[in-house]
Amino acid sequence: NAGVTQTPKFRVLxxxxxxxxxxxxxxxHEYMYWYRQDPGMGLRLxxxxxxxxxxxKGEVPDGYNVSRLKKQNFLLGLESAAPSQTSVYFCAxxxxxxxxxxxxxxxTVT
Amino acid sequence: xxxVTQSQPEMSVQxxxxxxxxxxxxxxxxxxxxxxxxxxxxxxxxxxIRQEAYKQQNATENRFSVNFQKAAKSFSLxxxxxxxxxxxxxxCAFMNRGPIQGAQKLVFGQGTRLTINP
Numbered sequence: 001n002a003g004v005t006q007t008p009k010f011r012v013l014x015x016x017x018x019x020x021x022x023x024x025x026x027x028x029h030e031y032m033y034w035y036r037q038d039p040g041m042g043l044r045l046x047x048x049x050x051x052x053x054x055x056x057k058g059e060v061p062d063g064y065n066v067s068r069l070k071k072q073n074f075l076l077g078l079e080s081a082a083p084s085q086t087s088v089y090f091c092a093x094x095x096x097x098x099x100x101x102x103x104x105x106x107x108t109v110t
Numbered sequence: 111x112x113x114v115t116q117s118q119p120e121m122s123v124q125x126x127x128x129x130x131x132x133x134x135x136x137x138x139x140x141x142x143x144x145x146x147x148x149x150x151x152x153x154x155x156x157x158x159i160r161q162e163a164y165k166q167q168n169a170t171e172n173r174f175s176v177n178f179q180k181a182a183k184s185f186s187l188x189x190x191x192x193x194x195x196x197x198x199x200x201x202c203a204f205m206n207r208g209p210i211q212g213a214q215k216l217v218f219g220q221g222t223r224l225t226i227n228p
Contacts, residue, residue, distance in 0.1 A: 045215055
């Protein structure tokens with residue numbers, strides 16, 4: 001039982017490049033979330049999903065897209081990376097009120 | 111929209127001392143959850159304690175306890191007999207207790223960096 005895993009753990013991109021972050025959970029949770037964490041700030045919600053095939057915008061969705069084609073996976077995409085997207089990205093899943101977090105992905109955009 | 115404020119960016123205490131971290135929140139909702147998360151240098155987010163707003167009794171988990179003041183919208187975390195392993199960022203978070211079929215979105219405070227000194 002791995003819980004919530006994220007791939008990759010680190011990544012460096014050049015401005016304008018694209019990439020996809022993968023989140024996988026093996027707890028059969030309905031709800032999944034993507035957050036970003038910037039220095040001096042708490043986690044902020046980017047997008048979330050209430051089930052397979054559904055996604056919704058969170059607090060800071062601009063510049064990101066998501067997809068939930070399978071219940072266990074939640075993908076976060078950056079189509080054209082910008083330096084402002086340098087951050088640590090966390091995925092989480094939940095069935096009710098307790099969210100289980102992945103280990104995070106540190107993304108640097110130069 | 112809900113907001114969560116942690117007014118102490120950093121705190122430092124000696125091992126075995128008791129420390130209290132402050133958190134205030136703003137909401138017009140009556141039914142909600144409050145959480146404290148710990149983030150050690152490993153970056154992993156770890157749930158420390160949870161409080162349900164409809165419960166008057168303060169939650170406790172071993173050395174961790176909260177002081178929940180609903181009218182004042184205050185939710186502080188007390189760590190007793192602090193240990194070196196308690197060194198971490200601590201985040202206060204709010205969650206609306208919405209419909210079961212809805213996603214349960216967390217709103218986080220800015221965090222308090224706690225250092226336990228030997």
